[in-house]
Amino acid sequence: MNLIKKYEEMLDKFGYQGWWPLVQNGKMEYFPNDYSYPRSFDESFEVCLGAFLTQNNTWRNASSCILNLYNAGKLDVNSVAEMKSEELEKLIRHSRYFKQKAKRVQEFALKWNEVKNYSKNDQSIFREFLLKFNGIGKETADSIMLYAFKKPSFIIDVYTKRFCFDKSLFNTGKLNYEVYKEFFENNLKKDYKLYNEFHALIVILEQRKSQAKLST
DNA sequence: TTCCAGGCAATAC
């Protein structure tokens, strides 16, 4: 079993995914084979917002919320932290559970300086810090670390688990989040660019597979 | 109409 080989096959088949998209000139843009984004703490914050908003929701809905914030001139940490919760709820209504998310996003925005400081810390300390937030579980913590702060922290989601199952990378045992995570991290170079692309490719592969199943 | 979409937290057992 060679994980890198599978990675290269997927890259050949699907190409660079350019995840995570950011608002550029009023629309969502992807950055294939360019891992320099996010390029500022403001852009990092935008990624964090997306990580909250896409929970149990499609990216389509989550991104429309981010564009709403942009169009309202509120797509920055201070605006999010300071605006009335009712206003934020209105702007992110297309994300499911918007009341709960508005509250959690504002709590996060209020502590943004602390988040930035912790991001300079050791990875495990940063992760523990993130996990203490309401609304940040393991998957969201890893998404924030990888896609907002360029830390090599592999994300485990339903697609990753499906990928492991399909490829028979595991066959038995009690599989919790950390087991999957260690499997990838122990078998790959600790490179955020690789983790970034690999996870994006797993998602596109598994999404295409389930779409194919539906249409047959 | 139903079901699901890249979860998390609180509670129950």
Next chain:
DNA sequence: GTATTGCATGGA
């Protein structure tokens, strides 16, 4: 420790 429930939109 694992299982269940609340959260409460939009699109197929």
